[in-house]
Amino acid sequence: MSGEEHIRVVDLTMAYGDFVIQRDLNFTIERGDVFIIMGGSGCGKSTLLKHLIGLKSPRKGEIWFDGIDFWKAPPQEREALKRRFGVLFQSGALWSSMTLQENVALPLGEYTDLSEREVNEIASLKLALVGLAGFEQFYPAEISGGMRKRASLARAIALDPEVLFFDEPSAGLDPISSRRLDELILEIRDSLGATIVVVTHELASIFTIGNNSVFLDNESRTIIAQGDPKMLRDNAENIKVRAFLNRGEP
Amino acid sequence: MKPNNRENQLNASHPKEQPPWKLALSLLGDTTLQVELSGNWRMRDRLPPADEVRRRLEKPAQINRVIFKSERISAWDSGLINFLRNVTRLCNDRNIEVDDSGLPEGARRLLKLAFAVPEQATGRHVEPPSVLRYVGQVALDLIRGAPAMIRFVGEVTLSVGRLLRGKAQYRRSDLALTIQETGPQALPIVSLISFLVGLILAYMGAVQLAQFGAQIYIADLVGIGMAREIGALMTGIILAGRTGAAFAAQLGTMQVNEEIDAYRTLGISPVDFLVLPRMLALILMAPLLTLYASLVGMVAGMLVAVLAFNVDLNEYYQQTLSALTMQHFLVGLSKGAVYGILIAVAGCLRGMQCGRSASAVGEATTSAVVTAIVFIVVSASLMTVMYQKLGI
Numbered sequence: 001m002s003g004e005e006h007i008r009v010v011d012l013t014m015a016y017g018d019f020v021i022q023r024d025l026n027f028t029i030e031r032g033d034v035f036i037i038m039g040g041s042g043c044g045k046s047t048l049l050k051h052l053i054g055l056k057s058p059r060k061g062e063i064w065f066d067g068i069d070f071w072k073a074p075p076q077e078r079e080a081l082k083r084r085f086g087v088l089f090q091s092g093a094l095w096s097s098m099t100l101q102e103n104v105a106l107p108l109g110e111y112t113d114l115s116e117r118e119v120n121e122i123a124s125l126k127l128a129l130v131g132l133a134g135f136e137q138f139y140p141a142e143i144s145g146g147m148r149k150r151a152s153l154a155r156a157i158a159l160d161p162e163v164l165f166f167d168e169p170s171a172g173l174d175p176i177s178s179r180r181l182d183e184l185i186l187e188i189r190d191s192l193g194a195t196i197v198v199v200t201h202e203l204a205s206i207f208t209i210g211n212n213s214v215f216l217d218n219e220s221r222t223i224i225a226q227g228d229p230k231m232l233r234d235n236a237e238n239i240k241v242r243a244f245l246n247r248g249e250p
Numbered sequence: 251m252k253p254n255n256r257e258n259q260l261n262a263s264h265p266k267e268q269p270p271w272k273l274a275l276s277l278l279g280d281t282t283l284q285v286e287l288s289g290n291w292r293m294r295d296r297l298p299p300a301d302e303v304r305r306r307l308e309k310p311a312q313i314n315r316v317i318f319k320s321e322r323i324s325a326w327d328s329g330l331i332n333f334l335r336n337v338t339r340l341c342n343d344r345n346i347e348v349d350d351s352g353l354p355e356g357a358r359r360l361l362k363l364a365f366a367v368p369e370q371a372t373g374r375h376v377e378p379p380s381v382l383r384y385v386g387q388v389a390l391d392l393i394r395g396a397p398a399m400i401r402f403v404g405e406v407t408l409s410v411g412r413l414l415r416g417k418a419q420y421r422r423s424d425l426a427l428t429i430q431e432t433g434p435q436a437l438p439i440v441s442l443i444s445f446l447v448g449l450i451l452a453y454m455g456a457v458q459l460a461q462f463g464a465q466i467y468i469a470d471l472v473g474i475g476m477a478r479e480i481g482a483l484m485t486g487i488i489l490a491g492r493t494g495a496a497f498a499a500q501l502g503t504m505q506v507n508e509e510i511d512a513y514r515t516l517g518i519s520p521v522d523f524l525v526l527p528r529m530l531a532l533i534l535m536a537p538l539l540t541l542y543a544s545l546v547g548m549v550a551g552m553l554v555a556v557l558a559f560n561v562d563l564n565e566y567y568q569q570t571l572s573a574l575t576m577q578h579f580l581v582g583l584s585k586g587a588v589y590g591i592l593i594a595v596a597g598c599l600r601g602m603q604c605g606r607s608a609s610a611v612g613e614a615t616t617s618a619v620v621t622a623i624v625f626i627v628v629s630a631s632l633m634t635v636m637y638q639k640l641g642i
């Protein structure tokens with residue numbers, strides 16, 4: 001988007017034990033991109049995300065952030081890098097024993113030296129940004145699925161992250177809520193200037209928000225297409241990719 | 251752990267250091283307040299609260315418009331948005347117009363987003379903690395909890411009725427599995443505890459009895475004590491911690507995953523399907539474990555008497571036989587069965603009442619064990635007194 005490299009993945013091979021999920025992945029994400037990771041169910045999208053956020057180490061290959069080789073960096077530097085990420089997990093992963101306010105306030109309390117008043121104000125600001133003003137004292141079990149998604153977004157943006165990772169943000173949401181979430185994602189990108197990486201198979205989202213993408217294949221176990229999803233829809237050479245992006249009609 | 255904090259503490263130790271932000275308020279004309287921001291406005295910069303702006307607005311001035319000037323801001327993040335949101339709220343409360351055109355583009359958009367969805371009146375606020383309130387809450391919870399407990403006992407009774415008429419829906423394989431888990435798998439811990447308790451009982455008695463040369467009566471003490479009381483009590487406590495807790499955790503997790511709702515929608519009574527097999531398993535297994543615990547305890551007593559107090563093995567055996575009657579064992583077995591029912595009720599009740607979160611499962615488990623132990627101890631006292639009065 002900006003032409004400035006933010007995240008670069010070099011020859012990445014991912015595996016669980018002997019089970020190789022994907023091999024030889026190469027791609028670059030630029031600052032300000034909304035980068036889409038797509039592919040059929042079970043092809044390894046969530047696994048790729050876990051590698052990008054430093055939860056799982058690569059079998060082979062490198063992941064670079066801002067010119068730092070993540071897995072070669074010393075542990076403190078890795079922790080410091082991780083604090084510049086915000087993550088929205090596939091299942092939301094809000095802490096069920098805390099109110100929404102406490103969920104958002106926790107990273108602020110741990111990693112900034114804001115006063116308690118400021119922590120509370122900023123937590124409530126983040127909840128207001130995702131349209132949850134007034135729900136500060138609710139527990140995750142007491143709100144709807146879509147509200148939970150938004151609350152986890154509020155927690156993900158608590159520390160004003162530079163990179164936001166989303167695993168299937170709109171799964172389980174109605175079309176209108178899912179469009180609102182897309183708008184929110186773009187708004188946050190534009191106003192906070194964050195880079196955004198999204199795993200999704202919602203075609204509508206892919207085309208509205210994405211400006212770059214990779215397509216993972218479960219058979220050949222590697223990337224079979226990359227680029228702007230709108231271009232891929234019309235011009236991809238691979239039939240599978242065109243079929244995916246045109247709802248099965250190649 | 252918190253490198254940020256360390257860094258900032260270092261900063262804080264230089265009191266003379268100028269803050270990286272600057273805030274200047276000035277009146278333009280009679281009615282417009284200009285808020286000029288410059289420097290760094292980031293969360294880590296120890297930003298000012300909006301109090302200064304509030305004081306300015308409260309002055310008997312007729313300010314009806316607030317504008318911003320921000321060309322000289324060099325860096326900002328949510329810290330700035332938070333400040334602006336507080337200022338905007340102050341103005342909204344006083345019907346003062348806010349003109350955000352002087353703010354950075356991104357900040358304007360975020361501010362708009364923050365006010366896009368009006369605050370919902372959910373009626374929920376943090377209440378300051380107070381002892382009185384807490385006591386009241388506990389009392390109310392107890393009062394509200396009582397009908398639930400009675401209803402649960404009623405449901406279980408109905409379910410047992412269905413079982414007797416052969417109409418209860420449950421899976422035999424579940425029953426077998428639960429029996430396996432509650433009975434045979436508890437044998438090692440029951441053996442250990444009852445052996446040690448038998449040992450202690452025999453020792454405590456023997457030291458006193460030996461003063462009169464009456465060591466042989468250890469047999470009566472240990473035999474009757476284990477058969478009537480201690481075997482059942484120890485088994486009850488072990489089962490409460492082991493099985494009652496497991497029941498509460500299993501049912502609680504099923505409640506969290508909406509599995510219990512899934513049974514209800516299929517028209518299957520969760521009480522029949524989940525509670526009944528667990529209850530049956532405990533009613534069957536608790537008396538058997540009680541019997542086993544009593545016997546292990548008696549063996550331990552015998553070892554103490556024979557090895558440490560020079561009682562003849564055969565004599566001890568005969569003395570035990572003459573001291574014990576079938577009645578003693580029946581009393582113990584009946585207590586074991588009652589404890590089994592109480593543990594199953596406590597575990598299943600707390601599990602079914604579990605809230606919908608991970609921490610609720612923990613609370614349900616704790617409360618199941620506490621409830622079961624209270625039930626056991628209270629019923630043990632009642633039964634002991636009752637049997638005494640009846641001369642059994």
Ligand SMILES: Nc1ncnc2c1ncn2[C@@H]1O[C@H](COP(=O)(O)OP(=O)(O)OP(=O)(O)O)[C@@H](O)[C@H]1O
Pocket residue numbers: 016019021040041042043044045046047048
């Ligand atoms: N912890 C694990 N241990 C072993 N294999 C795993 C593990 N997690 C995932 N896998 C395997 O890795 C593959 C990719 O899983 P992943 O969750 O990344 O898929 P996905 O692309 O996110 O699918 P979906 O779109 O359904 O979420 C699957 O074949 C899965 O069986």
Ligand SMILES: [Mg+2]
Pocket residue numbers: 045046047090167
């Ligand atoms: Mg996934």
